[in-house]
Amino acid sequence: MGLDISGILVANKVKLDDFKGRAIALDGYNVLYQFLSSIRGPDGTPLMDDKGRVTSHLSGALYRTANLLEMGIKPIFVFDGKPHYLKKSTLAERRARKEKAKIEWDEALAEGDMEKARTKAQQTSKLTREMVGEAIKLLEFMGVPHITAPQEGEAQASYMTMKGDVYAAGSQDFDSMLFGTPLLVRNLTLSGRRKMPRRQVYVTVEPETIDLQASLDALGITREQLVDIGVLMGTDFNEGIKGIGPKKGLKLVKEFGSGEEVIKQKKFDVPSFDAVRKIFLEPEVTDDYEMKWNDPDLDKIMEFMCEDYGFSKPRIESILGKMETAKKARSQQSLDQWF
DNA sequence: CACGGACA
DNA sequence: TGTCCGTGG
Numbered sequence: 001m002g003l004d005i006s007g008i009l010v011a012n013k014v015k016l017d018d019f020k021g022r023a024i025a026l027d028g029y030n031v032l033y034q035f036l037s038s039i040r041g042p043d044g045t046p047l048m049d050d051k052g053r054v055t056s057h058l059s060g061a062l063y064r065t066a067n068l069l070e071m072g073i074k075p076i077f078v079f080d081g082k083p084h085y086l087k088k089s090t091l092a093e094r095r096a097r098k099e100k101a102k103i104e105w106d107e108a109l110a111e112g113d114m115e116k117a118r119t120k121a122q123q124t125s126k127l128t129r130e131m132v133g134e135a136i137k138l139l140e141f142m143g144v145p146h147i148t149a150p151q152e153g154e155a156q157a158s159y160m161t162m163k164g165d166v167y168a169a170g171s172q173d174f175d176s177m178l179f180g181t182p183l184l185v186r187n188l189t190l191s192g193r194r195k196m197p198r199r200q201v202y203v204t205v206e207p208e209t210i211d212l213q214a215s216l217d218a219l220g221i222t223r224e225q226l227v228d229i230g231v232l233m234g235t236d237f238n239e240g241i242k243g244i245g246p247k248k249g250l251k252l253v254k255e256f257g258s259g260e261e262v263i264k265q266k267k268f269d270v271p272s273f274d275a276v277r278k279i280f281l282e283p284e285v286t287d288d289y290e291m292k293w294n295d296p297d298l299d300k301i302m303e304f305m306c307e308d309y310g311f312s313k314p315r316i317e318s319i320l321g322k323m324e325t326a327k328k329a330r331s332q333q334s335l336d337q338w339f
Numbered sequence: 340c341a342c343g344g345a346c347a
Numbered sequence: 348t349g350t351c352c353g354t355g356g
Contacts, residue, residue, distance in 0.1 A: 039340050039355080047356040055356050056340085063341050190341075202351095310356060315342080346351085 002236050005174050005229065007246040009215045011208040016190065019167065020072040023291060024185060025157035027171035028077035028146065029127065032135055034172065035060025037125040042114055044105060044121020049310040054131065058309060061135045062301075062319060065142055067190050070322040074293055076166065077139055077146040079132060080153040084279055086237040086272060098124050141301045142323065143294030147286075155179045155283030165291060168209065177212055178230045178280040180223060184210045219250060227280045228259025231273060238276045241268050296323045 039056035040046050046056040068075050083091060101123035108117035139146050149156035157169035158181035168183035169176045176184050185207060192204040216223060229249035234240020244252070256262045259277070263270055298320050305311040 035340060041354080041356090045356095047354095049356060053356095059355070060340055067341085312355080315355080318342090340355105342353105342355085344351105344353090347349090 002173050003175050003178070003230050003233065005177065005226075005233070005246045008219060008229075008250050009174070009177065009210050010218050011186070011210050014185070014207050014209050016071055016073070016188070016207055019185070019188075021074075022167035023074040023076060023165065024068075024168055024170045024188065025160045025166040026075050026077050026188070027153050027157055027169070027173070027176070028079040028132070028135070029153055030171045030173055031064070031077070032057045032061065032132065033125060033127050035064075036127055036131070037122040040118065040121060042118065043109060044114075044118040046121075046125075049308075053309070055309050055311070057127070057131050057135055058138060058305065059311070061138055062142075062305065062316075064189065065139065065144055066319045066322040068188070069142070069144070069293075070325050074291075075144055075170070076160075076289075076291055077136075077144065078153045078157045078160070079136075079146065079148045081149045081151050084151055084237060086275060086279065090236045098126055138301070138304060141297050141304060143296045145290060145292055147289040149284075150286050151284040152179070152279075154181075155280075156285050157181065159283070159285040160289075174210075175230075175235070175280075177210065177215070178227050178235075179283055180212065180280075182212050184212075186210070221250070221254060224281065225253045225258065227277055228253050228262070230280070231270065231276050232259055232262060232268070235276060235280075237279055238270065238272055241270065295327055296320075298323065 035057045036046065036054070039060055046054045047059055049055050065075060101120045105117055105120035105124060108114075108120055136146055147156065152175075154169065154171060154173065154176045157166075157171070158176050158179035160166045161169045161181045161183060168185040169181040170185045170188045172186055174184070186209075187205045187207045189205070189207065192206060212223070216226060219226070221229075229246065231238060232241055232244050232249045232252065233246065252262045252266070253259060256265055259273065262268065263273060301320065301323075302313070302316055305316045306313050
């Protein structure tokens with residue numbers, strides 16, 4: 001995960017029902033990655049079809065999206081475009097970590113340590129272009145819109161929320177706050193209980209929203225200052241200063257007024273400070289997208305999931321029932337809009 | 340992650 | 348009705 005400013009933000013527990021009838025811009029990469037890393041067998045192997053293609057992301061995308069639609073929530077998936085050049089070293093770092101995790105996964109398997117194997121396996125998760133393409137195909141069969149951002153998906157989702165096209169940006173990552181989304185929703189899921197890394201321990205993960213303005217008011221800072229805190233801490237686009245987390249970053253920025261002043265007074269070295277700041281404050285986004293939810297093509301979904309990827313027919317059929325419910329709910333909604 | 344069968 | 352646990356592909 002990237003930037004962790006959870007310690008200084010105000011999160012509100014919410015019910016999935018609060019989002020009924022509302023559009024949410026989901027960080028597609030974030031959502032699929034979550035599925036890819038968590039939908040795995042006990043030894044860490046992801047779900048795969050008989051050709052060896054990973055299918056965890058498809059399983060997750062189908063169930064999750066069907067559930068949201070059934071609840072009357074209208075997701076629009078936003079995928080990352082071309083990464084900013086300042087992100088290159090972060091991406092390289094991630095690649096290296098995954099390679100190391102692969103070795104440790106094999107070692108854990110050899111030792112018979114399944115708990116460790118699973119954790120290491122999750123760390124190897126690599127969402128490929130193909131996987132994203134497959135998921136997009138599925139979304140299209142489900143009638144769910146998707147767009148590819150010019151650059152960062154989170155920036156695009158935030159922009160769409162600022163415009164009022166969607167109610168909130170959905171992601172597990174907090175970067176969206178820096179990109180300026182007025183509302184971030186995390187844990188947009190049905191099931192509450194989730195297993196912690198260490199066995200036996202369960203936590204209930206509830207959907208929550210983070211309101212940007214309320215958070216800024218509570219902290220007594222501006223969005224620019226929030227961005228500065230992030231850049232001092234380090235983001236996907238820069239390294240940040242060792243020893244500076246959300247608390248210290250907040251304190252310094254409030255004390256000196258701005259990140260620039262903190263750097264000057266404290267003689268910190270933050271390469272590309274202005275450029276990184278600009279990525280968050282003036283991100284590359286587009287208005288070229290269409291928010292349109294179509295009726296699902298149930299036959300195509302069946303064919304895609306069962307014939308192409310070997311999912312069991314009864315399972316998929318039961319999900320299609322949800323899609324039918326969603327369809328009815330949607331037509332009811334259009335009536336509501338007319339009257 | 341999400342589901343469903345087992346069990347209380 | 349609620350929770351635990353194994354499985355899905």
